[in-house]
Amino acid sequence: MASLEHQLEPGDRAKVKLENTEGNPRTPAYIRGKTGVVVSLHGRIANPTDHRGIYPPLYTLLFDVADVFGGDRQDKLYVDLHEDWLDRVVSG
Amino acid sequence: MAQLISSGADSHMHDFDAHVHAVEEDLEYYRAKRFESRLLFMARRGIVTFYDLVRAADGNTQVEEQPSTAGLEMEQRIRALEDRLDAYVKEIAVTSIRGDKADVVTEDNRKERGDYDSFFRLAKREHQGGSLEKRVEQLNAELAEGEMLLRIVQRAMIQRGLSTQTKFEQRRLDQSQPGPWNGARIVARAWVDPGFKHNLIEHGREAVRELDIPPGRLGKLGVAESTDEVHNVVVCTLCSCYPYDLLGDTPWWYKNDSYKQRVVRDPRGTLKDMFGLEIPAGQQIHVHDSTSDIRWMVLPLRPPGTEGLSEDELARLVTRDSLIGTAMPLRPGEAGPTNG
Numbered sequence: 001m002a003s004l005e006h007q008l009e010p011g012d013r014a015k016v017k018l019e020n021t022e023g024n025p026r027t028p029a030y031i032r033g034k035t036g037v038v039v040s041l042h043g044r045i046a047n048p049t050d051h052r053g054i055y056p057p058l059y060t061l062l063f064d065v066a067d068v069f070g071g072d073r074q075d076k077l078y079v080d081l082h083e084d085w086l087d088r089v090v091s092g
Numbered sequence: 093m094a095q096l097i098s099s100g101a102d103s104h105m106h107d108f109d110a111h112v113h114a115v116e117e118d119l120e121y122y123r124a125k126r127f128e129s130r131l132l133f134m135a136r137r138g139i140v141t142f143y144d145l146v147r148a149a150d151g152n153t154q155v156e157e158q159p160s161t162a163g164l165e166m167e168q169r170i171r172a173l174e175d176r177l178d179a180y181v182k183e184i185a186v187t188s189i190r191g192d193k194a195d196v197v198t199e200d201n202r203k204e205r206g207d208y209d210s211f212f213r214l215a216k217r218e219h220q221g222g223s224l225e226k227r228v229e230q231l232n233a234e235l236a237e238g239e240m241l242l243r244i245v246q247r248a249m250i251q252r253g254l255s256t257q258t259k260f261e262q263r264r265l266d267q268s269q270p271g272p273w274n275g276a277r278i279v280a281r282a283w284v285d286p287g288f289k290h291n292l293i294e295h296g297r298e299a300v301r302e303l304d305i306p307p308g309r310l311g312k313l314g315v316a317e318s319t320d321e322v323h324n325v326v327v328c329t330l331c332s333c334y335p336y337d338l339l340g341d342t343p344w345w346y347k348n349d350s351y352k353q354r355v356v357r358d359p360r361g362t363l364k365d366m367f368g369l370e371i372p373a374g375q376q377i378h379v380h381d382s383t384s385d386i387r388w389m390v391l392p393l394r395p396p397g398t399e400g401l402s403e404d405e406l407a408r409l410v411t412r413d414s415l416i417g418t419a420m421p422l423r424p425g426e427a428g429p430t431n432g
C-alpha cells in the first residue's frame with residue numbers, strides 16, 4: 001500500500017517540526033525538534049476505524065535516547081511519524 | 093489525545109463502503125482459502141466424504157434465523173455483519189482437524205487451496221455492488237449458508253469419530269479468550285517456521301490468517317524481532333495504541349503515564365524498576381512508540397532449552413508481557429498446564 005509519492009527515503013536524516021498546526025495530532029511532544037534517521041517507509045495507511053481520511057506517508061525514524069533526553073545511554077527510540085511533521089536535514 | 097477503548101465501538105465508522113468491501117473480501121478469503129478448501133482436502137482423502145456430509149445434514153439445511161438488523165442504522169448493521177464474520181472465522185478454526193486423528197500439515201493446506209498453483213483455487217463469488225442495503229443483505233445470506241455448512245461438517249466429524257461435541261466446545265472456549273493466546277500462537281509459529289516469521293515481519297496482519305486468526309482491522313501490525321543484540325519494548329506515548337484486536341487488551345500499566353513517560357526516557361531503568369527485568373549491558377534496547385496507523389508487537393527471543401518442544405508447548409511460554417517486551421517468555425517448567 002506504499003504510496004508512490006513520498007519525500008524521504010530510508011537513510012535520510014530528518015528533523016521533527018516543533019509545531020504543525022494543520023497536521024495530524026499524532027506526534028509525541030518529546031520528539032519535536034529532534035533529529036533522527038529514517039529507517040523505513042510505510043506509505044499511506046488507510047485506517048478508517050481510527051481517523052477520517054488518510055494521513056501523509058508514515059515513516060519509522062530512529063533516534064538515540066541520549067540525543068532526545070541526554071545522558072550517555074546506548075538505547076534507541078523508534079518513533080512512527082508522518083511526513084508533514086518532518087523536514088529533511090541535508091548533511092554537511 | 094484520543095483515548096482508545098478496547099472495543100473500538102465508540103469510534104465512528106467513516107467509510108461504510110470500505111467496511112462492507114472489507115467484509116466481502118474477507119468472507120471470500122475465509123470461505124475459499126480456509127474453510128471449503130479444507131473440506132475438499134478432507135473429501136479427497138476420505139477423512140470426511142460427501143456422503144458423510146449428506147448423512148450429517150439429514151435434512152437439517154435450514155439456515156439459522158438471526159435477529160433482523162433491517163431496522164437499524166447502517167453503521168450498526170455493518171458492525172453486526174463484521175461481528176458475524178468474526179464468529180464465522182472463529183468457527184472455522186474450531187472446525188480444524190489439525191492435531192486430531194488426521195495428519196494434516198500447513199504445507200498440505202497451502203497446496204490444497206492453491207497457494208502454489210492457481211489451478212486448485214476455488215472460484216470466488218461475485219459481488220455485484222449495488223446499494224449498501226443490498227450488499228449487507230447478500231453478505232448476511234452468504235454468512236448464513238456458511239454457518240449452516242460449518243454445522244453440518246462438525247456433525248459429520250463427530251459421526252466419523254474425528255472430534256466430539258466436548259472438543260468443539262473446548263475449542264470455542266479457547267477462541268473466546270483469544271487475546272494473548274493469539275499472540276502466543278503467532279510467536280510460537282514464528283519460532284519454528286522461518287517462512288512464517290519472514291511473512292509476519294514483512295506483511296504483519298496478513299500473515300496471521302495462516303493460523304486461523306482474524307487479522308483485525310486496526311491499521312498495520314508492526315513486528316519488532318528481539319535478538320541476542322537487541323531487546324524490543326513497545327509503548328504508545330500519545331494514548332495506548334496496541335493491536336488489541338489481535339492480541340487482546342493491554343495490561344493496566346500500558347495506559348499509565350508512569351510507564352509511558354519513563355520507558356522512552358530510560359528504557360533500561362524502567363524495565364528493571366517496574367518489571368524486574370534486567371537487560372544485559374551488551375544488549376541494546378529499542379523502544380517502539382506506536383501511532384494508531386502501526387501497532388507494534390514484540391517477537392521475543394526464543395528461550396534457551398526449548399529445543400524439541402512442540403509448537404503448542406512453545407506457545408505456552410509466551411506471556412502477554414513478553415509480547416510488549418516488559419518480560420521474557422517463560423522457561424520450560426515455568427509454564428502452567430492451561431492457556432494463560
